[in-house]
Amino acid sequence: MFLTFKQRLLLGIYVFFLLTIPVGSYLVSQYQTINSSAQEQKSTKPIVKVVPKPVISPIQELLSASQASVSQNPSVSPSPTPSDIPTTAISYGPTLSFKATLEGSPLDNQTTKMFVGIAEGALSSNPKFLLSFAVNLPASGEYNNISLAGLNPGTQYTALLKGTSQIATSSTFVMSPSISNLNNGQPLNLLSGDINDDNVINSADYSLAQQALGSTSKSSNWNAIVDLNKDGIINAFDLAIITRNIGQTGASGAWTSPLPEIATPSAGLTSPPVGSPEENSKGYWLWIPK
Template structure:
């Protein structure tokens, strides 16, 4: 009896170590890119899962509370507070301003549009008096319009009465009493404050002494060594009989704050008596009454 024929076992060639190394190297070259790609897909899937879980938290919806519910008052109060604390809300802040003073002057003898001057302004309590004690004092440059605005009255009490004394370089002082408003105080509601001309020696009274000063410049014009610009009341660049006539017209008139003989320290804007007064050329005019 014949034996069954067995298939031949394929001959496996014997590989050298070098050949085995090359086969392993080629296998790694083929599998590494595929493995890397699969790992990257798995990593991205894990990241997407985390994001999905983060956004899938419970959502609370607000439902309107019935008007007859005892919680209605609490929810309304909470809503009001939330609205007030919102960064989009814009609370209005109160703007506080110091009171200020405006005025308009008209200097006697000057042509229209030429009422500019360096003016002394003093503020004292209560009604006008012949010996005021200034709480505030200023030297201001008034433009040719004669109007001055925004003089600070910081330090004065609102709704209290004060008197403003105004004096020019060749005019006696005029006064205006007013009650301080918290904002703007206008001294010229009824018209410009008239400054009477003729006080050339700055004693706050018009008399023969001023006439003598003016006569020393009679007929003179700018450029002369004896020229006195303050005596040229109408600004026509010559001292003549018109200027002298204003002194004669106002002879004997005394300024609102009385006759003054010397120049002491004046109150500064802080109320302290620590500022020395200069001559009119320095821009300050103040007079002390004779007691």
């Protein structure tokens, strides 16, 4: 029936179209199924949000660790916060403060080794000190916080102050339960020139100063005690200070050492010790212990 070539070609094309319709429909349906499955999988994937990690300070970490430790061990009581701690003033007991001025020394260099003695009542010629201190006076001349522990507030005492090359001065005060200021806080003036430290300024001190005259800190005969104006040289200015104060005696009178049991070149006796030769006798005595 379809014998010509043209008829066969048309028939073949018709059959091809008939076959491609169901195949194409099947392929389209499969593509849609796969595409919808992929969209479902994509939509069901959980969304992950990156949340910034909070920054915790070291102090907060310590507090958190402390709270965790307390919760695990109830027997340990938590540390009180600053608002829970009562404010308490720290007291060091009654103290003594003073300011001293050394004659001849620059105002910004009042340094010296100073003796401070505390006696009850008025000062006598041979005082009995209840308290005594050796302090290093700073360049400012001010010294604070000398403990008066053991003394009675409201009682009158006398403080005696003496520098290395100064005669002593005294100041009476009524002890305060907190801070006692000598001379109502005003500087105490100490006269300079006591080179041999006997609390008297006389020719003996002048003679010692003359031995160091012209010397400096590098000299073999240097004596820092004689450098009263602290200019690094011992000269006429230092001698003038001594000359001006010759005859002055410090508070409590001259300082003398107790009479030694055996005579020494620096001490004399009104009568010879027991066992010594007579005053006019000559020769040597030999002492043999038992």
